[in-house]
Amino acid sequence: MRRLKQAWELARDFREGVEDPVEHAYKVLEAISRWEGVVNAYISLESPDLVVEEAERVARGIRAGERVGKLAGLLVSVKDNICTSFLPTTAGSRMLDPYIPPFNATVVERLLGEDAIIIGKTNLDEFAMGSTTELSAFGPTRNPWDPERVPGGSSGGSAASLAYGGSDLSLGSDTGGSARLPAAYTATVGFKPTYGLVSRYGLIPYGNSLEQISPMARSVRDVALLLDVIGGWDPLDATSLRVDKPRTFTASKADPRRVTICIVKELAEGADEVIERAYWRILKRLESEGVELREEELPIASKALPAYYTIAFAEASSNLARYDGVFYPMKGGGSSWEEDVELARMKGFGREVKKRILMGVYALSEGYRDEYYVAATKIRRVLRDEVLRITRNCIIASQASPILPPRLGERLDDPLKLYAMDVYTVIANLAGVPALVQPIEFHNGLPIGIQWMGKPLGEEELVSLGLLVEELTGLAGVVVD
Amino acid sequence: MTRCNYYELLRKLASLAKIRLSGEEAESLCRDLERTAEFLRSVSDISKSLNVEPLYYVWDEWGPLRDPGEPRTISIADLPVHTKDGYVKVPWRGGRVEEA
Numbered sequence: 001m002r003r004l005k006q007a008w009e010l011a012r013d014f015r016e017g018v019e020d021p022v023e024h025a026y027k028v029l030e031a032i033s034r035w036e037g038v039v040n041a042y043i044s045l046e047s048p049d050l051v052v053e054e055a056e057r058v059a060r061g062i063r064a065g066e067r068v069g070k071l072a073g074l075l076v077s078v079k080d081n082i083c084t085s086f087l088p089t090t091a092g093s094r095m096l097d098p099y100i101p102p103f104n105a106t107v108v109e110r111l112l113g114e115d116a117i118i119i120g121k122t123n124l125d126e127f128a129m130g131s132t133t134e135l136s137a138f139g140p141t142r143n144p145w146d147p148e149r150v151p152g153g154s155s156g157g158s159a160a161s162l163a164y165g166g167s168d169l170s171l172g173s174d175t176g177g178s179a180r181l182p183a184a185y186t187a188t189v190g191f192k193p194t195y196g197l198v199s200r201y202g203l204i205p206y207g208n209s210l211e212q213i214s215p216m217a218r219s220v221r222d223v224a225l226l227l228d229v230i231g232g233w234d235p236l237d238a239t240s241l242r243v244d245k246p247r248t249f250t251a252s253k254a255d256p257r258r259v260t261i262c263i264v265k266e267l268a269e270g271a272d273e274v275i276e277r278a279y280w281r282i283l284k285r286l287e288s289e290g291v292e293l294r295e296e297e298l299p300i301a302s303k304a305l306p307a308y309y310t311i312a313f314a315e316a317s318s319n320l321a322r323y324d325g326v327f328y329p330m331k332g333g334g335s336s337w338e339e340d341v342e343l344a345r346m347k348g349f350g351r352e353v354k355k356r357i358l359m360g361v362y363a364l365s366e367g368y369r370d371e372y373y374v375a376a377t378k379i380r381r382v383l384r385d386e387v388l389r390i391t392r393n394c395i396i397a398s399q400a401s402p403i404l405p406p407r408l409g410e411r412l413d414d415p416l417k418l419y420a421m422d423v424y425t426v427i428a429n430l431a432g433v434p435a436l437v438q439p440i441e442f443h444n445g446l447p448i449g450i451q452w453m454g455k456p457l458g459e460e461e462l463v464s465l466g467l468l469v470e471e472l473t474g475l476a477g478v479v480v481d
Numbered sequence: 482m483t484r485c486n487y488y489e490l491l492r493k494l495a496s497l498a499k500i501r502l503s504g505e506e507a508e509s510l511c512r513d514l515e516r517t518a519e520f521l522r523s524v525s526d527i528s529k530s531l532n533v534e535p536l537y538y539v540w541d542e543w544g545p546l547r548d549p550g551e552p553r554t555i556s557i558a559d560l561p562v563h564t565k566d567g568y569v570k571v572p573w574r575g576g577r578v579e580e581a
Contacts, residue, residue, distance in 0.1 A: 195539050195540070196540065209538060209539065239538070241540075303523065303524055303527055306520055306521045306522075306523050306524045307524050309517075309520075309521060310524060313521075317498065324499070338499075341499045342499050342500065342501040343501060345498075345499055345500045345501070346500060346501040346502070346503075349500070351506065354502070354506075354510065355510055355513055355514070357498050357500065358491065358498055358500070358510065359514065359518070359521070361494050361497050361498045362494055362514070362518065363521065365497070371522065371525045372521055372522070372524065372525065374528075374535050375524045375525045375527075375528035375529075376521075376524045376528075377535035377536050378528045378531045378534070378535050378536070379527065379528055379531070380536045380539075381531075381533045381534065382531055382533060384536060384539060414516075415513050415516065415517055416516065416520055419520075430539075431539070432539035432540060456540075
């Protein structure tokens with residue numbers, strides 16, 4: 001393993017003339033050409049000439065004393081379910097290959113507004129439905145720390161690009177842990193913001209009452225930098241909160257004597273032994289620094305996973321109804337409209353997507369709606385209220401994943417085994433609260449992460465705690481050798 | 482195929498969802514459907530004892546993050562893809578929206 005400069009340090013050094021954005025762009029392009037053949041983190045890449053041209057433009061601006069944006073010269077990868085008008089946006093599906101949206105997502109506009117260079121679109125499970133990034137129509141992404149293993153999903157391409165140095169920052173999306181699970185598996189940081197803090201305009205929807213576009217990076221300060229750029233009210237998203245732009249980048253490291261961490265029994269237990277040991281080691285370390293540890297209970301957590309999947313399936317069946325073989329690239333070629341739609345959906349969707357749509361139709365259908373969908377939304381209310389109660393006074397410490405990164409194919413034969421990987425992460429999506437995953441240890445060369453969950457709009461506190469933990473672990477900026 | 486109890490249901494769901502399934506695919510999806518439905522049904526029993534209303538929007542009725550006085554709708558006029566005539570440009574296959 002080796003350490004790279006953090007993105008915020010790089011951006012500062014570009015502005016101060018200490019580092020050259022062009023030289024840096026060449027280094028990142030070199031890492032991509034070295035690793036992409038194995039890892040497959042990207043679905044589409046910007047032309048190297050254009051990337052270098054952009055870096056030269058930034059360098060010229062800096063030399064001329066022009067005011068440049070906060071991300072000037074940084075190479076940012078974007079998950080391929082976030083719309084870009086200058087690169088195809090496929091959501092990892094044949095259905096949208098090769099779809100070029102007519103507009104940029106709000107988050108992309110905000111990146112460009114701060115002079116970021118968007119280097120490419122990253123691989124994902126089709127329509128973000130998966131936890132391993134094996135279910136992409138463009139082939140699986142492999143974990144740079146061990147290419148026989150998955151990088152987690154569905155934002156596995158974003159995490160993998162960071163882990164081998166193929167981007168400085170990345171945007172993922174998180175419906176039930178899709179940015180945080182990959183972070184745990186690749187020694188990167190994934191930050192799901194409070195529901196509504198980041199605009200979803202231009203995010204291809206899967207479970208829209210649950211998902212948020214999420215910053216990903218190799219350090220806590222870097223995800224904070226990215227969150228501050230993309231966060232804040234957007235009139236184009238009806239669920240966007242009317243709050244000020246987040247200011248987390250300037251957060252200082254937490255004073256351990258002023259931090260209370262709640263250990264929720266249900267979110268601390270059930271993981272593999274090596275993961276549980278790592279979890280307790282970092283908590284004891286924090287306690288020895290002066291952090292107060294407190295015990296809490298969340299019995300409804302045992303129903304979070306089925307409640308989450310019921311709601312996600314229901315929303316997926318509705319959101320994916322738009323793919324009818326008329327407006328988007330995949331055509332059915334049938335002899336009637338009905339047949340055309342059926343054939344387009346048969347050819348365009350992968351097996352997992354079909355299954356989730358069918359389950360969603362089932363959960364919403366007359367006679368079953370109360371038993372499934374309405375029941376799940378009631379559990380969501382109880383869970384949200386309980387999480388809000390707990391996070392009023394403390395930050396929840398939770399496992400990020402019950403297992404180390406699995407080998408490719410290991411979790412695909414049984415749908416319940418695949419869904420169980422999200423057991424700790426879905427809670428933050430159901431409750432709408434912010435959650436941050438960061439690396440704490442390595443075991444036999446494989447990363448282990450921890451998850452912190454805070455109160456609504458409590459992003460700054462999570463960043464402060466993350467900085468404290470990062471100082472203890474020394475794992476900011478690590479990449480594979 | 483006959484061993485899967487959900488085959489008839491699968492056929493109806495596929496018809497509602499307008500998805501055509503091949504024989505092999507239907508067989509494996511049927512088994513997954515049976516297993517997943519069983520898993521999801523576990524929410525049903527516990528919810529019967531919960532005397533609460535469903536939660537569809539996570540900040541529903543939760544004051545600090547809501548501004549009930551403000552309309553929560555998006556006007557077509559706000560969208561950057563409308564034409565001078567007020568029509569919304571549809572993202573056609575692989576196309577880009579021309580300037581209105």
